[in-house]
Amino acid sequence: xxxxxxxxxxxxxxxxxxxxxxxxxxxxxxxxxxxxxxxxxxxxxxxxxxxxxxxxxxxxxxxxxxxxxxxxxxxxxxxxxxxxxxxxxxxxxxxxxxxxxxxxxxxxxxxxxxxxxxxxxxxxxxxxxxxxxxxxxxxxxxxxxxxxxxxxxxxxxxxxxxxxxxxxxxxxxxxxxxxxxxxxxxxxxxxxxxxxxxxxxxxxxxxxxxxxxxxxxxxxxxxxxxxxxxxxxxxxxxxxxxxxxxxxxxxxxxxxxxxxxxxxxxxxxxxxxxxxxxxxxxxxxxxxxxxxxxxxxxxxxxxxxxxxxxxxxxxxxxxxxxxxxxxxxxxxxxxxxxxxxxxxxxxxxxxxxxxxxxxxxxxxxxxxxxxxxxxxxxxxxxxxxxxxxxxxxxxxxxxxxxxxxxxxxxxxxxxxxxxxxxxxxxxxxxxxxxxxxxxxxxxxxxxxxxxxxxxxxxxxxxxxxxxxxxxxxxxxxxxxxxxxxxxxxxxxxxxxxxxxxxxxxxxxxxxxxxxxxxxxxxxxxxxxxxxxxxxxxxxxxxxxxxxxxxxxxxxxxxxxxxxxxxxxxxxxxxxxxxxxxxxxxxx
Ligand code: ARG
Numbered sequence: 001x002x003x004x005x006x007x008x009x010x011x012x013x014x015x016x017x018x019x020x021x022x023x024x025x026x027x028x029x030x031x032x033x034x035x036x037x038x039x040x041x042x043x044x045x046x047x048x049x050x051x052x053x054x055x056x057x058x059x060x061x062x063x064x065x066x067x068x069x070x071x072x073x074x075x076x077x078x079x080x081x082x083x084x085x086x087x088x089x090x091x092x093x094x095x096x097x098x099x100x101x102x103x104x105x106x107x108x109x110x111x112x113x114x115x116x117x118x119x120x121x122x123x124x125x126x127x128x129x130x131x132x133x134x135x136x137x138x139x140x141x142x143x144x145x146x147x148x149x150x151x152x153x154x155x156x157x158x159x160x161x162x163x164x165x166x167x168x169x170x171x172x173x174x175x176x177x178x179x180x181x182x183x184x185x186x187x188x189x190x191x192x193x194x195x196x197x198x199x200x201x202x203x204x205x206x207x208x209x210x211x212x213x214x215x216x217x218x219x220x221x222x223x224x225x226x227x228x229x230x231x232x233x234x235x236x237x238x239x240x241x242x243x244x245x246x247x248x249x250x251x252x253x254x255x256x257x258x259x260x261x262x263x264x265x266x267x268x269x270x271x272x273x274x275x276x277x278x279x280x281x282x283x284x285x286x287x288x289x290x291x292x293x294x295x296x297x298x299x300x301x302x303x304x305x306x307x308x309x310x311x312x313x314x315x316x317x318x319x320x321x322x323x324x325x326x327x328x329x330x331x332x333x334x335x336x337x338x339x340x341x342x343x344x345x346x347x348x349x350x351x352x353x354x355x356x357x358x359x360x361x362x363x364x365x366x367x368x369x370x371x372x373x374x375x376x377x378x379x380x381x382x383x384x385x386x387x388x389x390x391x392x393x394x395x396x397x398x399x400x401x402x403x404x405x406x407x408x409x410x411x412x413x414x415x416x417x418x419x420x421x422x423x424x425x426x427x428x429x430x431x432x433x434x435x436x437x438x439x440x441x442x443x444x445x446x447x448x449x450x451x452x453x454x455x456x457x458x459x460x461x462x463x464x465x466x467x468x469x470x471x472x473x474x475x476x477x478x479x480x481x482x483x484x485x486x487x488x489x490x491x492x493x494x495x496x497x498x499x500x501x502x503x504x505x506x507x508x509x510x511x512x513x514x515x516x517x518x519x520x521x522x523x524x525x526x527x528x529x530x531x532x533x534x535x536x537x538x539x540x541x542x543x544x545x546x547x548x549x550x551x552x553x554x555x556x557x558x559x560x561x562x563x564x565x566x567x568x569x570x571x572x573x574x575x576x577x578x579x580x581x582x583x584x585x586x587x
Contacts, residue, residue: 004100004110007089007511008033010073011041015085018067019046023053023060031085039076039086040508046083057083091499094507095560099493101510102567109571111514113155114521118343120151121159121336125255125262126349128165129247129269130174130201133254133402135384135392135456136350142445142580143381144348145260146526149578154521159340162262163332164251166244166269168324170205172226175239176218177208179225195403198250201243226322230274244269257406259438260580268332276331277323281316284330289366295319299363304355314359326360333364337374344375346524351380351451379524382453392456405456406438412462413437416470417587424586435582436462436470443469446579447530467534469581472572475537477587479569482549483562489555491562502543503564509539513571517578526579533575540568 012033020027032045046064050057061083068077075090101110124144127133144160151158178185185204211218228236248267255262281297284290290299298313306312316327336342347357357378364370386392392400414433421429440461447467448454464470483491499507509532516532519525549561573583 003108003112003514004097004104006514007073007093007097007508008035008041008515010093011087011089014068014074015043015064015087018064018069019049021067022063023049023055025053033087035508035512036086038080040089040504041087042080043085043087046085050083061085089504089508091497091504092495094499094504094511095493095495095497097511098507098564098567099495101513102493102563102570107570107574108153109510109513109567109574111153111517114518117155117157119157119159119341120344120346121161121340121342122147122151122346122348123161123163123332124148124346124348125260126163126165126269127247127251127254130170130205130243131165131247132198132202133251134399135402135405138258138402138405138441139381139384139445139450140348140350141255141258141260142442143379143450143526145580146442146446146578147346147348147379147524149580150517150521150526150529153517153578156521159336159342160263160266161332161336162267162269163329164247164267164269166240166247167230167271167274167328169223169226169322170209171229171240171243172224173208173212173222174205174243175229175236176222176225177211178204178239180218181207194250194253197246201246223320230323244271254402254406257403257438258442259435259582270325270328273328273331273335276334277327280327280331280334281323284316284363284367287367289363290316299359299366301359301362304359314356314363316363325356326363329356329360330364330367333360333369333376337369342374344377347376347378349378349380351382354378354380377524379450381450385453385455387455387457389455406441409441409458409461410434410437412458413440413470416462416464420464420587428586432584432587435584436473436587439469439473439576439581442579442581443472443530446526447534449525449527467530469576472533472537472576473581473583474587475540476569476572476576476583477585478544479540479565479572480585482565483569486550486558486562489550489558489562491566492559493563494556494560497556497560500543500547502539502546503561506536506539506543506564506568509536510567510571513575517575529575529578533572533579536568536572536575540565540572 012031015031015033019029019031026049029049030045031043033041033043036042046061047057050060058079061079065077065079065085068074070077073090073093074087076088078086080086104110122144125141127137148158148160185200212222225236229240252262285297290297293313296315296319297317298315300311300313304312314326315324316330317323336345361370361376370376384392394400410433413436414429417432417436418429444461461468462470464474516529520529547561549565550558552558552561576583
């Protein structure tokens with residue numbers, strides 16, 4: 001079973017052919033069909049067309065109406081106001097459409113693949129080696145993972161890249177420090193891995209940083225050590241590798257907590273581009289995109305100035321020959337465009353790095369690596385704020401560790417699950433608690449548009465009322481429970497039955513799933529899918545309030561309502577999965 005033509009597309013087609021019959025010059029015109037409160041759909045496009053054709057809009061609308069073929073899909077169409085069209089879809093068409101979606105064996109609910117999918121590289125979940133992950137890394141991971149799922153669902157080839165911070169000055173500093181204080185890590189790190197080892201590394205990092213900032217001679221030794229590292233000195237490299245390996249164990253443990261699949265092969269950190277850096281600089285210098293300025297290799301931009309009014313360049317190579325963040329990112333672009341054959345590259349990175357990406361992208365465009373066919377885009381996300389509206393910090397003013405935050409979310413969620421639990425074992429409570437808690441954190445992040453700051457408020461996140469994942473998960477579990485209670489009675493579509501208003505609203509919204517997915521994927525805007533799902537759950541709730549399911553009047557109606565329940569559940573499940581959120585069968 002392939003994709004299902006949505007009702008809105010069928011209505012659109014009916015209208016378009018009626019329109020071109022009534023007004024031949026409007027053959028390709030868009031009737032501007034929208035879902036509407038007054039009827040199922042409203043078409044507002046006639047007004048502009050009439051104006052263009054110097055015709056009376058109401059008259060043109062009436063002509064279009066007379067050309068519309070009613071029956072199968074459109075049950076009723078009428079002119080309203082100055083020349084709008086109000087369209088009512090046949091109950092039968094709604095049920096048949098849902099039945100076709102329900103029968104889709106691929107489990108895609110009839111959602112079509114994109115017409116011309118390409119290759120997208122997504123740069124996300126990029127923590128830094130030897131540092132603990134904080135809430136900022138949460139956003140990149142959560143938003144990036146949702147985009148991966150969404151784009152893959154549309155048929156796009158997605159290459160995941162975790163551009164971890166594993167290269168540069170700080171590693172010279174760390175290695176040199178550890179060399180000079182060999183026991184500092186030793187006595188602590190013995191036998192510990194994962195979170196604890198990482199916490200030790202983090203302390204080591206802070207101690208090294210303090211020394212680096214206060215002791216000029218240490219600074220010089222640390223800088224020399226970076227050169228050793230970049231030149232491939234075996235002992236230095238071996239120490240570096242240890243840091244990386246240790247950190248990765250920790251990263252994986254956090255990603256697992258986040259219920260997220262991160263693959264080792266997709267981790268290509270800054271160090272992965274080391275061999276390209278010199279070439280990148282050469283290409284930029286030879287093409288004149290970058291110029292030497294006081295020994296450094298720089299790219300200048302007319303519109304980017306510092307507070308003193310002077311131009312701020314992107315420094316590709318420092319005057320001491322060292323390469324920084326920009327050189328690595330520019331090399332990564334070359335790799336992604338020329339080796340991975342990307343058509344699009346998305347960077348899920350904090351908005352505070354926007355200037356960096358603006359300059360990097362513009363440089364790559366001048367070099368010809370990016371152009372109209374190969375685009376780069378920073379999906380810049382806002383800051384995570386505390387309840388007080390200020391950047392999220394612990395009471396002591398430190399950045400909040402991601403692990404602590406997830407643990408707390410799971411704890412709170414488990415309390416909610418326990419309170420409502422009727423027939424769940426302790427083991428089930430803790431499993432559901434994790435799914436609800438992590439889901440709550442992800443949903444809170446994904447349901448606001450990424451560029452906005454958002455308040456990290458656990459009370460609100462695990463609330464059963466309102467726009468939360470818990471609400472959606474309960475809606476799903478409630479449906480599953482009804483289906484279990486139905487016992488031997490199987491869901492079955494009965495297109496001959498007249499539908500209740502609440503059933504129609506639910507059905508038409510389910511029909512809109514494909515459109516919601518397409519829009520969400522095209523705009524890289526997971527919050528649109530979240531809004532769609534929340535609306536779906538609300539429509540289900542009002543259907544459930546108004547239409548008895550197991551106690552419906554006839555056995556056909558029971559089956560048809562069970563069918564509506566099931567197709568809602570599948571849509572919720574699929575939509576939540578695209579956001580990376582679980583839907584437990586029981587809660
Ligand atoms: N590691 C960086 C950080 O923690 C994010 C890397 C973003 N990606 C990139 N290609 N620069 O801020």
